[in-house]
Amino acid sequence: MHVPDGFINAPVSAVTGVVAAGAIAVSLRGARRELDERTAPLAGLVAAFIFAVQMLNFPVAAGTSGHLLGGALAAILVGPYTGVLCVSVVLLMQGILFADGGLTALGVNITDMAIVTTVVSYALFRGLVKVLPRTRRSITVASFVAALVSVPAAAVAFTLIYAVGGTTDIAITKVATAMIGVHVLIGIGEAVITALTVGAVVAVRPDLVYGARGLQQRLKLRVNGELVDTPATPAATPGPVPVAARSSHRKVWITGLVTSLVLAGFVSFYASASPDGLEKVAKDKGIDAKAEKHATEDSSPLAGYGVKDISDARVSGGLAGVIGVGVTIVAGTGIFWALRRRRTSDASPTALPEGV
Known part of the structure; x- marks a missing residue:
């Protein structure tokens, strides 16, 4: 759903840019509260994983494909504020390096794909986990529903933005019907990917899933004929992460990185070549009449998700994907660790002179 330059006029693009900048500023402050020894390393990986999976367009209808947006996945795994930043980092890398999503439309894309999807999905997710049983399966079910709803919500948001600032004279009812219809189907794919990913992490390290913290059922032991709660595990208590947990954390991180590299570097070659939902609607309804060439x-050298001067499509696309994962994880990890260090320094008491 990457909006190119020319779909939305300059004034509305500027307004969405201000909205996006304000949301990022708020998210930077909020992420400092979310990022800790577990979340900070995972956040950069989540951004890289979203980048990789967004390369895997899947067919949803005749001549139409879809791809992960990632807002729900990021919000549930690392928190809503950090989730907005994760998706924003991905969009920034895609816009600058891969000519995917217009630069003047960056505010539109961040507002639509990072802010709307994250806010809608996490609000719904939190509502569901409050009424569902306090089990790991409930986290997976809530993730599925939240991700499913987030995609048509983004389609509605684009339709509203287009109604105000669209550059072509197309009946908004036609745009809304087409956008919401196809993105409901794409939402099913988003929901499956999100639920499988969240479920896999919850099964191994539930304490690493931000949305699952404090929701795991305590195991019961029968003592003198009565059921009592087991003691809290070290991972569920605040404070430094134990050595064993850090080792397990590294395994999750390495597994996630390898998976991202394989998806972007190899599996992406087999992704659907059909236009995604927005591209298809834009072509069918004439929204793209004033689309502009990407700057x-x-x-x-990576425009179009291929490396220029490499003629082999498989090698070119795979190498571009690997580079994209690498750049995204470096940029994301750098930002999130800086925020983590800022939080730590702010929380530390002022040092006293020696001897006082």
Whole structure:
């Protein structure tokens, strides 16, 4: 659902840019509260994983494909504020390096794909986990529903933005019907990917899933004929993460990184080549009549998710995907660790002079 330059006029693009900048500023402050020894390393990986999976377009209808948006996945795994930043980092890398999503439309894309999906999905997720049984399966079910709803919500948001600032004279009812219809189908794919990913992490390290913290059922032991709660595990208590947990954390991180590299570097070659939901609707309804060429299409060596001067499509696309995962994880991890260090320094008491 990457909006290119030319779909939305300059004034509305500027307004969404201000909205996006404000949301990122709020998210930077909020992420400092969410990021800890468990979340900070995982956040950069989540951004890289979203980048990789977004390369895997899946067919949803005749001549139409869809791809992960990632807002629900990021919000549930690392928190809503950090989730907005994760998706924003991905969109920034895609817009600058891969000519995917217009630069003047960056505010539109962040508002639509990062803010709307994250806010809607996490609000719904939190509502569901409050009424569902306090089990790991409930986390997976809530993730599925939240992700499913987040995609048509983003389609509605785009439709509203287009109604205000669209550059072509198309009946908004036609745009809304087409956008919501196809993105409900794409939402099913989003829900499956999100639920499988969250479920896999919850099964191994539930304490690493931000949305699952404090929701795991305590095991019961029968003592003198009565059921009592087991003592809290070290991972469920605040404070430094134990050595064994850090080792398990590294295994999850390495597994996630390897998976991201394989998906972007190899599996992406087999992704659907059909236009995604927005591209299909834009072509069918004439929204793309005033679409503009991307500013970096000719200058970026990675434009179009391929490495220029490499003729083999498999090698070119795979190498571009690997580079994208690498750049995203470095940029994301750098930002999140800086926020984590800022939180730590702010929380530390002022040092007293020696001897006092």
